[in-house]
Amino acid sequence: MSSKLTGIGVGPGDPELVTVKGVNALRAAEVVVVPVMAAPDGKDGGEPGRAEATVLHYVPEEKVVRVVFALNERTDRGRREAAWDAAGTRVAELLRRHASVAFATIGDPNVYSTFTYLAQTIGELVPGTVVETVPGITAMQDLAARSGAVLTEGTEPLTLVPVTAGAAVLKDALNGPGTVVAYKFGRQAHEVAEALRVTGRLEDAVWGSALGLEGESIRPAADLDGEPLPYLSTLIAPARRDGKRGGKL
Numbered sequence: 001m002s003s004k005l006t007g008i009g010v011g012p013g014d015p016e017l018v019t020v021k022g023v024n025a026l027r028a029a030e031v032v033v034v035p036v037m038a039a040p041d042g043k044d045g046g047e048p049g050r051a052e053a054t055v056l057h058y059v060p061e062e063k064v065v066r067v068v069f070a071l072n073e074r075t076d077r078g079r080r081e082a083a084w085d086a087a088g089t090r091v092a093e094l095l096r097r098h099a100s101v102a103f104a105t106i107g108d109p110n111v112y113s114t115f116t117y118l119a120q121t122i123g124e125l126v127p128g129t130v131v132e133t134v135p136g137i138t139a140m141q142d143l144a145a146r147s148g149a150v151l152t153e154g155t156e157p158l159t160l161v162p163v164t165a166g167a168a169v170l171k172d173a174l175n176g177p178g179t180v181v182a183y184k185f186g187r188q189a190h191e192v193a194e195a196l197r198v199t200g201r202l203e204d205a206v207w208g209s210a211l212g213l214e215g216e217s218i219r220p221a222a223d224l225d226g227e228p229l230p231y232l233s234t235l236i237a238p239a240r241r242d243g244k245r246g247g248k249l
Helices: 020-028 050-055 077-097 114-125 139-147 167-174 186-198
Strands: 004-009 031-037 064-069 100-105 130-134 158-162 179-183 206-209 217-220 234-237
Touching: 004 020, 004 114, 020 100, 020 130, 031 050, 031 077, 050 064, 050 100, 064 077, 077 100, 077 114, 100 114, 114 130, 139 179, 139 206, 139 217, 139 234, 158 167, 167 179, 167 186
Parallel strands: 004 100, 004 130, 031 064, 031 100, 158 179
Antiparallel strands: 179 234, 206 217, 206 234
């Protein structure tokens, strides 16, 4: 019989935001893989990531397998690809020994997730593997709830931009209509603040990091002073609204 690989979204960090379906899927899997950031020597970095910390609220530690991904490698393409190959090989080995393997990812497995790359690799290494996903709460949803920012109303569009693609991409989105959400902007906080200013979107924007965790920070974007922020910081720049209620739903 074919093995099954399930990508499970475990939310942005708050263990209470894992869905019931996600918890059931974690507990049903024989093994739960969690991504671990690589240390400079390429080995296990030691510190548990958000996905692992969340998973351990629901499954015993002995069921969790840490797999090193080069999540902190952004310049050495060769090293990054070698780490991905090694990670895929490790998960493939688990699938050959177990009928069901889960991969826990922060947020949602279909939104800028490491799981999509892993699933592609597994399709090549272990043909016939059944791949499924369980959706998770995203950082933009959590930040909206905690800050009171409304993501969309009426017919407003919603644009999601990873600032790792460059601040120019964010600026183009801010010049457009609707709400703009920026992910992973911490290292480019200065460029993001400038893009908000020049597009007139600074006043109502809000950013947050470590949502639901110790050290949580939720602040108006107007407070951005150019200092680098945590890598996984999230920004919401709400649509320009005239204050009137309504609009076609």
